[in-house]
Amino acid sequence: MIARFYAVAAFLLFLLLAAFSHYLLSDRAGMQQRLADTVAVTGLDSPALSVQWFEPRLRRFEASLDPAYPELLPTDRLDFVYGDLYGK
Amino acid sequence: MGNNPFFHFLALSLFAERRKHLMVIGLSVVLIFLLASTLFISSSLQHSLRSALVSEPDFVVQRVRGDHLLPVPLDWADEIAQLHGVDRVASRVWGRYYTEPKGKSFLIVGIDFLEDQSHRALSKLAEGTDLRRFLSGEEMIVGQGVARWMRTHFYPHGYNFLTPKGAFVKLKLFKVLPRDSSLVADDMVIVPIETARKILGLSPEEATDVTFNVPNDDEWSNVESKVSAMHYDLRVISKKETRAAYDQIFNYKGGFFLVLFLIVLLAFVLILYQRASQVFSQEKRSIGILRALGWSIRDVLSLKLYETLAVVVSSFILGSVAAYFYVFALGAPLLRQIFLGAGNLASAPRLVPVLDFSVLSSIFLLYGVSFIAAVLLPVWKIAVTDPKEAML
Numbered sequence: 188m189i190a191r192f193y194a195v196a197a198f199l200l201f202l203l204l205a206a207f208s209h210y211l212l213s214d215r216a217g218m219q220q221r222l223a224d225t226v227a228v229t230g231l232d233s234p235a236l237s238v239q240w241f242e243p244r245l246r247r248f249e250a251s252l253d254p255a256y257p258e259l260l261p262t263d264r265l266d267f268v269y270g271d272l273y274g275k
Numbered sequence: 276m277g278n279n280p281f282f283h284f285l286a287l288s289l290f291a292e293r294r295k296h297l298m299v300i301g302l303s304v305v306l307i308f309l310l311a312s313t314l315f316i317s318s319s320l321q322h323s324l325r326s327a328l329v330s331e332p333d334f335v336v337q338r339v340r341g342d343h344l345l346p347v348p349l350d351w352a353d354e355i356a357q358l359h360g361v362d363r364v365a366s367r368v369w370g371r372y373y374t375e376p377k378g379k380s381f382l383i384v385g386i387d388f389l390e391d392q393s394h395r396a397l398s399k400l401a402e403g404t405d406l407r408r409f410l411s412g413e414e415m416i417v418g419q420g421v422a423r424w425m426r427t428h429f430y431p432h433g434y435n436f437l438t439p440k441g442a443f444v445k446l447k448l449f450k451v452l453p454r455d456s457s458l459v460a461d462d463m464v465i466v467p468i469e470t471a472r473k474i475l476g477l478s479p480e481e482a483t484d485v486t487f488n489v490p491n492d493d494e495w496s497n498v499e500s501k502v503s504a505m506h507y508d509l510r511v512i513s514k515k516e517t518r519a520a521y522d523q524i525f526n527y528k529g530g531f532f533l534v535l536f537l538i539v540l541l542a543f544v545l546i547l548y549q550r551a552s553q554v555f556s557q558e559k560r561s562i563g564i565l566r567a568l569g570w571s572i573r574d575v576l577s578l579k580l581y582e583t584l585a586v587v588v589s590s591f592i593l594g595s596v597a598a599y600f601y602v603f604a605l606g607a608p609l610l611r612q613i614f615l616g617a618g619n620l621a622s623a624p625r626l627v628p629v630l631d632f633s634v635l636s637s638i639f640l641l642y643g644v645s646f647i648a649a650v651l652l653p654v655w656k657i658a659v660t661d662p663k664e665a666m667l
Contacts, residue, residue: 191286192286192289192290199589199592203592203596206595209599210603218323218455219323219327221456222323222456222458222459224400224456225400225452225463226330226331226459228397228400228465229384229459229460229463230365231382231459231463232331233459233517233521234320234521235462235463235615236615237615237616237618237622238616238618239619240380244382245382
């Protein structure tokens with residue numbers, strides 16, 4: 188029984204070592220650098236959230252509509268007074 | 276340890292009741308895997324976004340009327356540049372382009388090549404390619420999600436953008452951004468600033484917003500109030516607010532999972548406790564036999580404690596390691612959609628491995644302490660009774 192116990196413990200240790208070696212060997216700095224390079228070009232660091240048309244894609248920079256009633260424009264948008272940004 | 280009879284007995288006991296232990300380990304692994312996966316995704320996204328924020332300008336100025344964005348006149352950038360303590364004033368042109376009304380959308384971003392910082396960063400990003408071809412204005416750099424969408428919609432080499440005036444702007448595919456940048460650029464289309472203006476229907480004197488930096492942190496609030504007082508319809512957004520907004524998004528979603536986990540954990544512990552309090556007659560008898568053989572209460576409790584610790588540690592290692600590889604090696608399929616959404620283009624960013632030991636220790640404490648308590652309390656109740664009664 189003791190041999191089996193050691194085998195299970197060795198297996199668990201192997202799993203831990205595999206995770207740690209993946210963590211240590213992964214190119215974390217390179218991944219972050221490539222991300223930072225893209226942000227340096229665009230100046231937009233908002234996560235690329237895969238959103239519906241009525242949800243904001245750039246948090247803090249875009250306002251969302253009411254997701255429960257996407258067809259209903261909020262009363263404070265005043266499109267009818269100022270016109271739309273893209274002339275739709 | 277190998278010659279210790281107590282340890283031999285513990286190993287024997289664990290393997291004798293392996294079916295029961297395996298069932299508990301299986302359930303625990305699923306619980307820990309789910310919670311650790313969500314917390315790993317959340318902490319990796321937050322870590323990546325925080326590091327990306329370094330390259331973000333300190334302030335963004337927008338023109339807002341009725342919570343609706345309007346184009347900013349370029350004169351505003353000149354006005355801001357005249358303030359003392361302000362640095363790197365630039366105008367940005369960006370906006371969402373819908374392939375069809377209420378359909379999929381790209382984020383069009385215009386790059387000003389005359390701006391030194393953007394030019395240098397772009398040269399680095401487009402390394403190994405002929406950047407002059409891109410500067411001609413008829414090429415675009417796209418994110419992985421856009422490239423995938425173009426391939427599946429039979430636009431492998433370029434796309435025709437429809438402007439608000441009804442004209443088409445034909446752009447060829449110049450380069451696809453690396454997968455590592457997908458977290459911020461999956462649905463992005465980078466084009467020269469004049470091309471972006473055409474696609475988004477902005478005049479040459481307009482931009483979407485204006486950005487600027489304030490190198491001295493102590494002047495942030497002063498400059499912010501000065502800029503806010505320039506016009507009645509502008510909004511100033513600082514980097515600190517943006518950071519708080521991102522933290523809020525992912526902490527909310529991670530916290531939501533934590534609450535769900537606590538509910539499930541509570542149910543799991545209740546089941547364990549109930550099961551352990553109605554200890555099977557065989558287990559009662561075995562504790563009674565141990566006591567009759569001269570084992571003290573402390574010995575019995577130590578045996579059960581080590582037994583439970585073996586189960587807890589095994590489950591924790593299996594669950595956490597499985598979650599680690601699921602998130603950082605496989606990219607957390609399905610679960611990442613909870614954080615990044617699935618309403619627009621399918622996003623599959625590579626998550627930067629982040630090991631947050633406070634998260635791991637919290638999971639271990641939440642799970643381990645409650646588990647050990649649920650098992651040891653009923654065992655202690657039996658161990659303190661008379662061995663004869665326990666064996667009945």
